[in-house]
Amino acid sequence: MTTMMMATLxxxxxxxxxxxxxxxxxxxxxxxxxxxxxxxxxxxxxxxTGLIEDYNMLYYDTRFDGISAExxxxxxxxxxxxxKFKEKFEISDHxxxxxxxxxxxxxxxxxxxxxxxxxxxxxxxIFDPIGMESAIFNTNLPAIGGNYATGYAFNTITEAxxxxxxxxLSGYAPAAxxxxxxxDVARF
Numbered sequence: 073m074t075t076m077m078m079a080t081l082x083x084x085x086x087x088x089x090x091x092x093x094x095x096x097x098x099x100x101x102x103x104x105x106x107x108x109x110x111x112x113x114x115x116x117x118x119x120x121t122g123l124i125e126d127y128n129m130l131y132y133d134t135r136f137d138g139i140s141a142e143x144x145x146x147x148x149x150x151x152x153x154x155x156k157f158k159e160k161f162e163i164s165d166h167x168x169x170x171x172x173x174x175x176x177x178x179x180x181x182x183x184x185x186x187x188x189x190x191x192x193x194x195x196x197x198i199f200d201p202i203g204m205e206s207a208i209f210n211t212n213l214p215a216i217g218g219n220y221a222t223g224y225a226f227n228t229i230t231e232a233x234x235x236x237x238x239x240x241l242s243g244y245a246p247a248a249x250x251x252x253x254x255x256d257v258a259r260f
Contacts, residue, residue: 073194073198073250073260074117074168074171074172074175074194074246074247075117075171076197076198077172077175077193077194077197077198078113078117078171078172078175080197081175081178081179086178086179086180087113087175087178087179088113089112089113089114090112090113090114091112091113091178092109092110092111092112093108093111093112093113093116093170093174094108094109094111096113096174096177096178097145097174097177097183099145099146100145100148100174101148101149102121102123102148102149102151102153103149103150103151103152103153104153107121107122107153107157110157113171113174113175115157115158115167116167116168116170116171116174117167117168117171118161119161119162119163119164119167119168120157120158120159120160120161120162121157121158121162121164121167122153122154122155122156122157122158122159122160122162123148123151123152123153123154123162123164123166123167124151124152124153124154124155124162124164136239136241136243136244137239137240137241138239138240138242139241139242139243139244140186140187140242140243141169141173141176141186141187141190141242141243141245142183142184142186143243144166144169144170144173144243144244145170145173145174145186147166148166148167148170151164151166165244165247165248166244166247168246168247169243169244169245169246169247171246172190172245172246172247173186173190173246175193176189176190176193179193181193187242187243187245190245190246191209191245194207194250198260202256202259202260203256203259204252204256204259204260205256206251206252206253206255206256207250207251207252207256208250208251208252209242209245209249209250209251210241210245210248210249210250210251222235222236223235223236224236
């Protein structure tokens with residue numbers, strides 16, 4: 073869904089897929105200076121930067137609870153480079169989230185208000201035009217009640233399928249932060 077929102081910005085000329093991340097946000101920094109200069113918006117979304125994370129841990133690790141969009145962008149520097157640039161696909165909620173928030177900046181949003189601006193872009197450019205009336209950001213689920221399915225994931229610590237604890241992962245909303253009913257998913 074984030075990539076679709078980004079495509080609307082590309083169509084309007086506000087964003088380019090081959091735009092360097094550091095040109096959108098000059099403070100963009102990875103652990104490898106050469107890689108920092110190479111990474112374009114498309115690489116963040118294609119997940120082929122060579123950066124890795126422990127994918128399953130994001131949903132269990134309280135270190136990620138309550139991290140803002142800005143803190144998420146600033147944390148990219150801490151990710152390990154484990155593969156050559158553009159040579160390996162690695163699932164990364166960190167890079168996809170960064171791509172979504174960089175697109176939000178490219179749309180004209182201000183740093184310091186990225187989460188709200190991202191949610192507004194998604195509402196205006198994706199949910200409303202498609203008619204996705206049930207779409208809601210996961211950070212709002214506890215406040216609206218229990219009419220949503222419980223998510224499950226494989227916990228690499230306990231090696232069991234477990235219900236996901238509620239963590240405020242708003243800093244990672246562009247990667248997987250939307251819940252919607254089956255009718256709205258079909259509309260999408």
